[in-house]
Amino acid sequence: MAKILMKGNEAIGAAAIKAGCKYFFGYPITPQNELPEFMSRELHKVGGCFVQAESEVSAINMVYGAAGAGARVMTSSSSPGIALKQEGISYIAGAELPCVIVNISRGGPGLGGIQPAQSDYFQSTRGGGNGDYRLLVFAPASLQEAVDCTMEAFDLADYYRNPVMVIGDGMIGQMMEPIEFNEPVKRELPEKDWATVGTKGARKPNIINSLALDPAELEKHNIKLQAKYKEMEENEVRYEMYNMEDAEVVMVSYGTTARIVKNAIAALKEEGINVGLIRPITLWPFPHKAFEEIPATTKALLSVEMSMGQMIDDVKIASSGRWPVHFYGRSGGMIPTPDAIANKVKEILGGAR
Amino acid sequence: MAVVFQRTNGLTEKPFHYCPGCTHGVIHRLVGEVLEELGVLGDTIGVAPVGCSVLAYDYFNCDMHEAAHGRAPAVATGIKRVHPDKVVFTYQGDGDLASIGTAEIIHVAHRAEKITTIFVNNAIYGMTGGQMAPTTLIGQKATTSPYGRDAAHSGMPLRVSEMMATITGAVFVERVSVDTPANIRKTKKAIKKAFEIQLEGKGFGIVEILSTCPTNWGLTPTESLTWLQENMIPYYPLGNFRTPEEAK
Amino acid sequence: MAKARGKVAFKEDLCKGCELCTTVCPVNIIEMDRTRINIKGYHPATVKEMDKCIGCANCATICPDVVITVEREMDK
Numbered sequence: 099m100a101k102i103l104m105k106g107n108e109a110i111g112a113a114a115i116k117a118g119c120k121y122f123f124g125y126p127i128t129p130q131n132e133l134p135e136f137m138s139r140e141l142h143k144v145g146g147c148f149v150q151a152e153s154e155v156s157a158i159n160m161v162y163g164a165a166g167a168g169a170r171v172m173t174s175s176s177s178p179g180i181a182l183k184q185e186g187i188s189y190i191a192g193a194e195l196p197c198v199i200v201n202i203s204r205g206g207p208g209l210g211g212i213q214p215a216q217s218d219y220f221q222s223t224r225g226g227g228n229g230d231y232r233l234l235v236f237a238p239a240s241l242q243e244a245v246d247c248t249m250e251a252f253d254l255a256d257y258y259r260n261p262v263m264v265i266g267d268g269m270i271g272q273m274m275e276p277i278e279f280n281e282p283v284k285r286e287l288p289e290k291d292w293a294t295v296g297t298k299g300a301r302k303p304n305i306i307n308s309l310a311l312d313p314a315e316l317e318k319h320n321i322k323l324q325a326k327y328k329e330m331e332e333n334e335v336r337y338e339m340y341n342m343e344d345a346e347v348v349m350v351s352y353g354t355t356a357r358i359v360k361n362a363i364a365a366l367k368e369e370g371i372n373v374g375l376i377r378p379i380t381l382w383p384f385p386h387k388a389f390e391e392i393p394a395t396t397k398a399l400l401s402v403e404m405s406m407g408q409m410i411d412d413v414k415i416a417s418s419g420r421w422p423v424h425f426y427g428r429s430g431g432m433i434p435t436p437d438a439i440a441n442k443v444k445e446i447l448g449g450a451r
Numbered sequence: 452m453a454v455v456f457q458r459t460n461g462l463t464e465k466p467f468h469y470c471p472g473c474t475h476g477v478i479h480r481l482v483g484e485v486l487e488e489l490g491v492l493g494d495t496i497g498v499a500p501v502g503c504s505v506l507a508y509d510y511f512n513c514d515m516h517e518a519a520h521g522r523a524p525a526v527a528t529g530i531k532r533v534h535p536d537k538v539v540f541t542y543q544g545d546g547d548l549a550s551i552g553t554a555e556i557i558h559v560a561h562r563a564e565k566i567t568t569i570f571v572n573n574a575i576y577g578m579t580g581g582q583m584a585p586t587t588l589i590g591q592k593a594t595t596s597p598y599g600r601d602a603a604h605s606g607m608p609l610r611v612s613e614m615m616a617t618i619t620g621a622v623f624v625e626r627v628s629v630d631t632p633a634n635i636r637k638t639k640k641a642i643k644k645a646f647e648i649q650l651e652g653k654g655f656g657i658v659e660i661l662s663t664c665p666t667n668w669g670l671t672p673t674e675s676l677t678w679l680q681e682n683m684i685p686y687y688p689l690g691n692f693r694t695p696e697e698a699k
Numbered sequence: 700m701a702k703a704r705g706k707v708a709f710k711e712d713l714c715k716g717c718e719l720c721t722t723v724c725p726v727n728i729i730e731m732d733r734t735r736i737n738i739k740g741y742h743p744a745t746v747k748e749m750d751k752c753i754g755c756a757n758c759a760t761i762c763p764d765v766v767i768t769v770e771r772e773m774d775k
Binding site: 120121123147149151152153155156157159160161162163164165166167168169171185186189193294295296297298299300303304305306307308309 | 463492493494495496498505506508509511512513514515516517518519522525526527528529530531532533534537554555557558561562
């Protein structure tokens with residue numbers, strides 16, 4: 099199939115529909131509005147349904163109901179809207195239901211701004227809502243990757259019976275790039291025999307629930323969830339390693355920031371400084387094993403983020419004290435420049451050579 | 452002799468956990484009876500709330516979904532949009548529906564979702580230990596209105612049915628009570644009507660049922676029914692506020 | 700005029716002793732059995748003079764715990 103040029107938000111919507119998503123519940127917030135708008139135009143054409151909810155809280159609870167009823171369902175929002183959805187996300191994770199949540203994030207805290215930011219790393223990977231649960235979190239760096247991740251997200255959600263998040267920023271949401279829709283690798287997906295579709299008088303009632311008043315029962319449920327998360331950590335980690343050979347410094351960066359980092363790497367190369375990149379594609383599970391492939395030449399790590407330093411916590415955990423971990427970040431919608439990143443690398447290496 | 456009253460197949464065999472004399476049990480039974488009589492048990496999905504009836508999913512003999520506090524109408528919307536041919540209902544108390552879930556209940560009606568809501572109003576938060584609800588009456592003592600509810604401090608009790616009747620999509624709105632056998636029979640009729648209206652695809656229906664909470668009111672079950680009659684019915688008048696004919 | 704005869708059966712183990720059934724019986728035949736406690740620890744409701752029952756089902760209608768089954772027939 100020939101590549102087509104699409105805007106990020108619409109490409110994600112189109113990918114979802116290609117992946118069999120039939121239901122979308124959302125609420126307007128910038129910079130993700132083209133996604134629900136696209137769904138409102140397109141879903142009915144495939145026999146699905148779009149509903150604009152009265153709030154993000156309601157939207158995610160509609161997702162909860164639809165997911166429990168056995169549907170492929172999605173919602174999208176942006177940072178403060180995702181904060182409102184955390185109640186429902188925790189319930190969905192607790193009740194072990196599949197759904198896809200898109201966060202086209204923006205600067206915070208509070209109402210913040212609408213420009214690109216990566217300050218939702220904690221919100222995405224540290225639970226966000228209450229309880230011991232995890233989301234699979236994809237952070238694509240291009241529209242093609244956003245499309246691929248979105249399409250696979252629905253299979254992964256069904257496979258693990260767990261919410262999957264795709265996180266981008268205003269750049270991913272708003273820019274146009276050529277894309278194509280590729281079928282994800284086929285997975286054996288379990289029958290949704292737990293869904294609320296009516297008993298037809300032929301079986302005992304199905305109950306979708308996240309309540310367990312008996313502590314022993316709740317602990318057992320948590321142990322079961324952890325086993326599932328462990329399986330995700332073993333099988334679903336995605337990352338890119340770039341220019342790692344003889345790297346003096348290894349940068350760790352994801353999403354659109356990683357593209358800027360690649361420009362900085364090219365500029366540094368011209369000056370004779372070899373710098374590598376570990377680019378997590380899944381923020382959770384975090385690609386700890388990538389750090390085992392860091393070459394002996396590496397003197398330091400540098401976490402580059404559009405935040406005041408959030409992913410750096412995971413970089414430090416992954417580095418296990420083997421390398422000093424530095425940070426460079428911009429926030430509030432300010433985007434790092436390749437020059438500024440390159441200068442930070444030089445500073446780490448003891449100034450210009 | 453013919454059996455004229457027995458346990459409905461609309462309920463599971465599980466005994467209710469409710470306190471002695473709590474009218475949740477009566478209302479559960481009526482919903483179960485109606486679903487059985489309409490022959491829709493196998494095609495029904497119920498949504499349980501947070502509150503005393505949080506465990507309602509164990510009692511109704513149909514598929515059930517337990518929602519977050521106040522969110523039952525949103526969860527029900529998700530289910531109904533996926534299965535427009537199924538019967539979907541929410542069962543909610545007054546803390547759940549009239550406080551934390553006001554946005555959800557208004558907008559489920561605003562969208563005219565073909566859903567039925569059973570709203571149990573006992574003028575107090577039961578499960579959490581008797582705190583003041585938006586429906587708590589003036590002068591009524593609760594653990595967070597220890598001197599009695601004061602209008603200057605907490606406003607006047609919220610009349611949900613009257614509010615819902617202003618929304619075009621709420622095609623059936625009726626307030627009933629379970630204080631006497633005659634009123635219980637009327638309650639069943641209202642519940643049946645609300646479900647029939649859903650089956651006819653006419654819009655959203657809500658039945659507000661005045662109910663008791665002997666434990667948190669600090670009264671015996673019998674005294675509680677008298678208290679309901681003397682205090683709740685005068686402020687929350689019984690009757691139909693909306694029918695599909697009017698809603699046209 | 701035809702007269703109704705009824706019979707009620709109580710699933711005593713479900714009774715929580717709330718006494719609501721005793722307040723709605725038109726022939727006043729339901730009372731709490733103060734001599735016994737059931738599995739839940741309550742004095743269960745019971746009927747002493749079943750022959751007076753008219754099978755109106757008021758007791759079963761107000762019972763919150765679905766304790767009561769009612770049978771009825773009309774005398775010719």
